[in-house]
Amino acid sequence: MFANSRIKRRSRASSPTATRLAAYPAARVEISEEQRQDIKEAFELFDSDKDHAIDYHELRAAMRALGFEAQKSEVLKIIRDFDKTGKGLLQMDDFIRVMSEKIAERDPLDEIKRAFELFDDDGTGKISLRNLRRVAKELNENIDDQELEAMIEEFDLDQDGEINEQEFIAIMMDDS
Template sequence: MSGIRMSPARGSQLTEEQRQEIFEAFSLFDMNNDGYLDYHELKVAMRALGFDLSKREVLDLIDKHDNDRRRQIKYDDFFQEMGERMLKRDPVEEIKRAFQLFDKNGDKKITVQDLREVAQELGENLTMEECHAMIDEFDMDDDGAINEEEFISICMDN
Protein backbone atom coordinates (compact mmCIF):
# COMPACT_ATOMS: atom_id res chain seq x y z
CA MET A 1 0.00 0.00 0.00
CA SER A 2 2.72 2.43 -0.89
CA GLY A 3 0.39 5.02 -2.48
CA ILE A 4 -1.57 5.69 0.70
CA ARG A 5 -1.38 9.12 2.22
CA MET A 6 -3.29 10.72 5.02
CA SER A 7 -5.75 13.49 4.27
CA PRO A 8 -4.30 16.56 6.04
CA ALA A 9 -7.43 18.74 6.30
CA ARG A 10 -9.56 16.21 8.16
CA GLY A 11 -6.65 14.60 9.93
CA SER A 12 -5.36 17.75 11.59
CA GLN A 13 -7.90 17.49 14.43
CA LEU A 14 -7.11 13.84 15.06
CA THR A 15 -4.40 12.73 17.42
CA GLU A 16 -1.43 10.87 16.00
CA GLU A 17 -2.75 7.76 17.73
CA GLN A 18 -6.14 8.12 16.01
CA ARG A 19 -4.48 8.64 12.62
CA GLN A 20 -2.37 5.55 13.17
CA GLU A 21 -5.39 3.54 14.29
CA ILE A 22 -7.24 4.41 11.06
CA PHE A 23 -4.19 3.58 8.95
CA GLU A 24 -3.67 0.25 10.70
CA ALA A 25 -7.33 -0.76 10.37
CA PHE A 26 -7.24 -0.01 6.64
CA SER A 27 -3.91 -1.76 6.11
CA LEU A 28 -4.91 -4.81 8.11
CA PHE A 29 -8.16 -5.40 6.23
CA ASP A 30 -7.04 -4.40 2.72
CA MET A 31 -6.49 -8.11 2.11
CA ASN A 32 -5.17 -7.83 -1.43
CA ASN A 33 -3.19 -4.62 -0.80
CA ASP A 34 -4.86 -2.76 -3.67
CA GLY A 35 -5.53 0.43 -1.68
CA TYR A 36 -9.28 -0.22 -1.56
CA LEU A 37 -11.68 -1.91 0.84
CA ASP A 38 -14.64 -3.86 -0.50
CA TYR A 39 -17.88 -4.24 1.47
CA HIS A 40 -16.66 -7.06 3.73
CA GLU A 41 -13.24 -5.52 4.34
CA LEU A 42 -14.84 -2.15 5.12
CA LYS A 43 -17.37 -3.62 7.55
CA VAL A 44 -14.65 -5.46 9.50
CA ALA A 45 -12.24 -2.49 9.44
CA MET A 46 -14.97 -0.21 10.80
CA ARG A 47 -15.89 -2.72 13.49
CA ALA A 48 -12.22 -2.86 14.50
CA LEU A 49 -12.38 0.91 15.01
CA GLY A 50 -15.51 0.55 17.15
CA PHE A 51 -18.12 1.42 14.51
CA ASP A 52 -20.71 -1.29 13.98
CA LEU A 53 -22.80 -0.24 10.98
CA SER A 54 -25.68 -2.06 9.34
CA LYS A 55 -25.29 -3.56 5.88
CA ARG A 56 -27.29 -0.66 4.40
CA GLU A 57 -25.11 1.94 6.15
CA VAL A 58 -21.91 0.31 4.85
CA LEU A 59 -23.31 0.12 1.32
CA ASP A 60 -24.40 3.78 1.53
CA LEU A 61 -20.89 4.73 2.62
CA ILE A 62 -19.38 2.88 -0.34
CA ASP A 63 -21.91 4.47 -2.72
CA LYS A 64 -21.04 7.93 -1.38
CA HIS A 65 -17.40 7.52 -2.44
CA ASP A 66 -17.66 5.05 -5.32
CA ASN A 67 -16.77 7.42 -8.17
CA ASP A 68 -15.19 4.73 -10.33
CA ARG A 69 -17.92 2.12 -9.76
CA ARG A 70 -15.58 -0.41 -8.14
CA ARG A 71 -18.01 -0.94 -5.20
CA GLN A 72 -15.06 -0.18 -2.94
CA ILE A 73 -13.71 2.71 -0.87
CA LYS A 74 -10.18 4.04 -1.20
CA TYR A 75 -7.94 4.98 1.73
CA ASP A 76 -8.37 8.78 1.55
CA ASP A 77 -12.16 8.42 1.73
CA PHE A 78 -11.91 5.83 4.50
CA PHE A 79 -9.60 8.12 6.45
CA GLN A 80 -11.97 11.06 6.02
CA GLU A 81 -15.05 9.09 7.08
CA MET A 82 -13.39 7.38 10.05
CA GLY A 83 -11.76 10.64 11.16
CA GLU A 84 -15.11 12.43 11.16
CA ARG A 85 -16.72 9.59 13.07
CA MET A 86 -13.90 9.53 15.62
CA LEU A 87 -14.20 13.27 16.21
CA LYS A 88 -17.94 12.88 16.85
CA ARG A 89 -17.47 10.14 19.43
CA ASP A 90 -18.73 10.77 22.91
CA PRO A 91 -15.79 10.13 25.26
CA VAL A 92 -18.08 8.76 27.97
CA GLU A 93 -19.52 6.23 25.50
CA GLU A 94 -15.98 5.19 24.56
CA ILE A 95 -15.13 4.70 28.23
CA LYS A 96 -18.29 2.63 28.71
CA ARG A 97 -17.27 0.46 25.76
CA ALA A 98 -13.82 -0.01 27.33
CA PHE A 99 -15.49 -0.90 30.65
CA GLN A 100 -17.34 -3.73 28.90
CA LEU A 101 -14.03 -5.16 27.72
CA PHE A 102 -12.90 -5.46 31.34
CA ASP A 103 -16.26 -6.69 32.66
CA LYS A 104 -15.71 -10.26 31.54
CA ASN A 105 -18.85 -11.82 33.01
CA GLY A 106 -21.20 -8.90 32.41
CA ASP A 107 -21.97 -8.27 36.08
CA LYS A 108 -21.35 -4.50 35.73
CA LYS A 109 -18.21 -4.68 37.87
CA ILE A 110 -14.51 -5.10 37.21
CA THR A 111 -13.28 -7.61 39.73
CA VAL A 112 -9.73 -8.59 40.59
CA GLN A 113 -10.18 -11.68 38.41
CA ASP A 114 -11.48 -9.58 35.47
CA LEU A 115 -8.48 -7.27 35.76
CA ARG A 116 -6.06 -10.18 35.91
CA GLU A 117 -7.61 -11.85 32.84
CA VAL A 118 -7.41 -8.66 30.78
CA ALA A 119 -3.82 -8.10 31.89
CA GLN A 120 -2.92 -11.64 30.83
CA GLU A 121 -4.62 -11.14 27.45
CA LEU A 122 -2.43 -8.06 27.00
CA GLY A 123 0.69 -10.00 27.95
CA GLU A 124 1.02 -8.40 31.38
CA ASN A 125 1.75 -10.83 34.19
CA LEU A 126 0.18 -9.11 37.20
CA THR A 127 0.06 -10.91 40.52
CA MET A 128 -3.20 -11.19 42.43
CA GLU A 129 -1.71 -8.79 44.98
CA GLU A 130 -1.03 -6.19 42.28
CA CYS A 131 -4.56 -6.58 40.93
CA HIS A 132 -6.02 -6.21 44.43
CA ALA A 133 -3.95 -3.06 44.95
CA MET A 134 -5.18 -1.56 41.68
CA ILE A 135 -8.81 -2.31 42.49
CA ASP A 136 -8.43 -1.00 46.05
CA GLU A 137 -6.90 2.24 44.76
CA PHE A 138 -10.00 3.19 42.76
CA ASP A 139 -12.81 1.35 44.55
CA MET A 140 -14.74 4.30 45.96
CA ASP A 141 -17.63 2.35 47.50
CA ASP A 142 -15.42 -0.35 49.06
CA ASP A 143 -17.26 -3.27 47.46
CA GLY A 144 -14.06 -4.90 46.20
CA ALA A 145 -14.69 -4.08 42.55
CA ILE A 146 -14.80 -1.15 40.13
CA ASN A 147 -18.26 -0.25 38.87
CA GLU A 148 -18.96 1.73 35.70
CA GLU A 149 -19.21 5.09 37.50
CA GLU A 150 -15.87 4.54 39.21
CA PHE A 151 -14.30 3.47 35.91
CA ILE A 152 -15.59 6.59 34.13
CA SER A 153 -14.25 8.73 36.96
CA ILE A 154 -10.82 7.07 36.73
CA CYS A 155 -10.63 7.57 32.98
CA MET A 156 -11.91 11.14 32.95
CA ASP A 157 -9.42 12.22 35.63
CA ASN A 158 -6.44 11.11 33.54
Protein backbone atom coordinates in the same frame (compact mmCIF):
# COMPACT_ATOMS: atom_id res chain seq x y z
CA MET B 1 -27.73 32.94 -21.66
CA PHE B 2 -27.11 34.31 -18.14
CA ALA B 3 -30.18 32.52 -16.84
CA ASN B 4 -28.94 29.23 -18.27
CA SER B 5 -25.53 29.56 -16.64
CA ARG B 6 -27.17 30.16 -13.25
CA ILE B 7 -29.22 27.01 -13.70
CA LYS B 8 -26.14 25.01 -14.60
CA ARG B 9 -24.25 26.34 -11.57
CA ARG B 10 -27.14 25.59 -9.25
CA SER B 11 -27.56 22.06 -10.59
CA ARG B 12 -23.86 21.33 -10.20
CA ALA B 13 -23.78 22.61 -6.61
CA SER B 14 -26.73 20.45 -5.64
CA SER B 15 -25.67 17.35 -7.54
CA PRO B 16 -26.05 14.03 -5.74
CA THR B 17 -22.28 13.64 -5.44
CA ALA B 18 -21.84 17.13 -3.96
CA THR B 19 -24.67 16.47 -1.50
CA ARG B 20 -23.22 13.11 -0.43
CA LEU B 21 -19.70 14.46 0.00
CA ALA B 22 -21.01 17.38 2.07
CA ALA B 23 -21.92 14.83 4.73
CA TYR B 24 -18.18 14.20 5.21
CA PRO B 25 -16.39 17.53 5.80
CA ALA B 26 -13.18 17.98 3.86
CA ALA B 27 -11.52 19.83 6.73
CA ARG B 28 -9.26 17.73 8.88
CA VAL B 29 -11.23 16.43 11.86
CA GLU B 30 -9.59 16.70 15.27
CA ILE B 31 -8.53 13.21 16.29
CA SER B 32 -5.36 12.09 17.99
CA GLU B 33 -2.36 10.85 16.04
CA GLU B 34 -2.86 7.46 17.69
CA GLN B 35 -6.45 7.31 16.42
CA ARG B 36 -5.30 8.32 12.94
CA GLN B 37 -2.68 5.56 13.02
CA ASP B 38 -5.31 3.02 14.18
CA ILE B 39 -7.49 3.98 11.20
CA LYS B 40 -4.59 3.57 8.80
CA GLU B 41 -3.61 0.22 10.32
CA ALA B 42 -7.19 -1.06 10.10
CA PHE B 43 -7.29 -0.12 6.42
CA GLU B 44 -3.97 -1.79 5.70
CA LEU B 45 -4.97 -4.91 7.62
CA PHE B 46 -8.20 -5.38 5.68
CA ASP B 47 -6.83 -4.34 2.28
CA SER B 48 -6.13 -8.00 1.63
CA ASP B 49 -4.90 -7.61 -1.96
CA LYS B 50 -2.83 -4.52 -1.03
CA ASP B 51 -4.26 -2.41 -3.88
CA HIS B 52 -4.86 0.60 -1.58
CA ALA B 53 -8.64 0.14 -1.86
CA ILE B 54 -11.16 -1.92 0.09
CA ASP B 55 -14.46 -3.43 -0.98
CA TYR B 56 -17.74 -3.76 0.93
CA HIS B 57 -16.69 -6.78 3.03
CA GLU B 58 -13.26 -5.36 3.83
CA LEU B 59 -14.80 -1.99 4.77
CA ARG B 60 -17.35 -3.59 7.08
CA ALA B 61 -14.64 -5.66 8.80
CA ALA B 62 -12.36 -2.61 9.15
CA MET B 63 -15.19 -0.58 10.65
CA ARG B 64 -15.90 -3.35 13.16
CA ALA B 65 -12.22 -3.47 14.08
CA LEU B 66 -12.45 0.25 14.87
CA GLY B 67 -15.51 -0.33 17.07
CA PHE B 68 -18.33 0.54 14.67
CA GLU B 69 -21.17 -1.90 14.08
CA ALA B 70 -22.24 -0.49 10.73
CA GLN B 71 -25.41 -1.65 9.06
CA LYS B 72 -25.22 -2.94 5.50
CA SER B 73 -27.01 0.18 4.21
CA GLU B 74 -24.48 2.49 5.88
CA VAL B 75 -21.49 0.61 4.46
CA LEU B 76 -23.03 0.63 0.98
CA LYS B 77 -23.73 4.37 1.28
CA ILE B 78 -20.12 5.09 2.19
CA ILE B 79 -18.89 3.13 -0.81
CA ARG B 80 -21.46 4.78 -3.09
CA ASP B 81 -20.47 8.24 -1.83
CA PHE B 82 -16.73 7.73 -2.33
CA ASP B 83 -16.28 5.12 -5.07
CA LYS B 84 -14.01 6.87 -7.57
CA THR B 85 -13.43 3.81 -9.75
CA GLY B 86 -16.96 2.56 -10.27
CA LYS B 87 -15.83 -0.83 -8.93
CA GLY B 88 -17.38 -0.57 -5.46
CA LEU B 89 -14.08 0.32 -3.75
CA LEU B 90 -13.05 2.84 -1.11
CA GLN B 91 -9.57 4.41 -1.28
CA MET B 92 -7.42 4.84 1.84
CA ASP B 93 -7.67 8.64 1.99
CA ASP B 94 -11.47 8.46 1.86
CA PHE B 95 -11.51 5.72 4.51
CA ILE B 96 -9.38 7.91 6.79
CA ARG B 97 -11.72 10.86 6.16
CA VAL B 98 -14.90 8.88 6.94
CA MET B 99 -13.51 7.06 9.98
CA SER B 100 -11.97 10.26 11.40
CA GLU B 101 -15.39 11.90 11.23
CA LYS B 102 -17.05 8.89 12.88
CA ILE B 103 -14.47 8.80 15.67
CA ALA B 104 -14.79 12.55 16.26
CA GLU B 105 -18.57 12.13 16.63
CA ARG B 106 -18.25 9.50 19.37
CA ASP B 107 -19.39 10.41 22.85
CA PRO B 108 -16.42 9.86 25.20
CA LEU B 109 -18.71 8.78 28.04
CA ASP B 110 -20.30 6.12 25.82
CA GLU B 111 -16.83 4.90 24.86
CA ILE B 112 -15.81 4.63 28.52
CA LYS B 113 -18.98 2.71 29.34
CA ARG B 114 -18.33 0.36 26.44
CA ALA B 115 -14.78 -0.20 27.72
CA PHE B 116 -16.17 -0.92 31.19
CA GLU B 117 -18.37 -3.65 29.69
CA LEU B 118 -15.28 -5.26 28.15
CA PHE B 119 -13.77 -5.58 31.62
CA ASP B 120 -17.05 -6.61 33.26
CA ASP B 121 -17.48 -9.76 31.17
CA ASP B 122 -19.57 -11.48 33.84
CA GLY B 123 -22.11 -8.62 33.88
CA THR B 124 -21.96 -7.92 37.62
CA GLY B 125 -21.65 -4.17 37.18
CA LYS B 126 -18.20 -4.27 38.79
CA ILE B 127 -14.63 -5.06 37.80
CA SER B 128 -13.24 -7.70 40.12
CA LEU B 129 -9.78 -9.13 40.57
CA ARG B 130 -10.87 -12.04 38.36
CA ASN B 131 -11.90 -9.59 35.60
CA LEU B 132 -8.57 -7.76 35.77
CA ARG B 133 -6.67 -11.04 35.77
CA ARG B 134 -8.50 -12.11 32.59
CA VAL B 135 -7.81 -8.80 30.82
CA ALA B 136 -4.13 -8.90 31.79
CA LYS B 137 -3.89 -12.45 30.43
CA GLU B 138 -5.65 -11.47 27.17
CA LEU B 139 -3.20 -8.61 26.73
CA ASN B 140 -0.24 -10.88 27.53
CA GLU B 141 0.64 -8.70 30.49
CA ASN B 142 2.49 -10.47 33.28
CA ILE B 143 0.93 -8.75 36.30
CA ASP B 144 0.68 -10.65 39.56
CA ASP B 145 -2.38 -10.59 41.81
CA GLN B 146 -0.71 -8.24 44.28
CA GLU B 147 -0.29 -5.58 41.59
CA LEU B 148 -3.86 -6.09 40.35
CA GLU B 149 -5.21 -5.80 43.90
CA ALA B 150 -3.22 -2.59 44.37
CA MET B 151 -4.81 -1.19 41.20
CA ILE B 152 -8.28 -1.94 42.53
CA GLU B 153 -7.47 -0.56 45.97
CA GLU B 154 -6.18 2.72 44.51
CA PHE B 155 -9.43 3.47 42.66
CA ASP B 156 -12.02 1.68 44.81
CA LEU B 157 -13.73 4.69 46.37
CA ASP B 158 -16.50 2.76 48.14
CA GLN B 159 -14.00 0.21 49.51
CA ASP B 160 -15.96 -2.86 48.35
CA GLY B 161 -12.94 -4.52 46.72
CA GLU B 162 -14.17 -3.95 43.15
CA ILE B 163 -14.40 -1.09 40.65
CA ASN B 164 -17.95 -0.04 39.77
CA GLU B 165 -18.88 1.87 36.62
CA GLN B 166 -18.76 5.31 38.29
CA GLU B 167 -15.31 4.62 39.72
CA PHE B 168 -14.18 3.41 36.28
CA ILE B 169 -15.51 6.57 34.65
CA ALA B 170 -13.65 8.67 37.22
CA ILE B 171 -10.42 6.78 36.46
CA MET B 172 -10.80 7.18 32.70
CA MET B 173 -11.77 10.86 32.81
CA ASP B 174 -9.01 11.87 35.23
CA ASP B 175 -6.84 14.41 33.39
CA SER B 176 -4.04 14.47 35.93
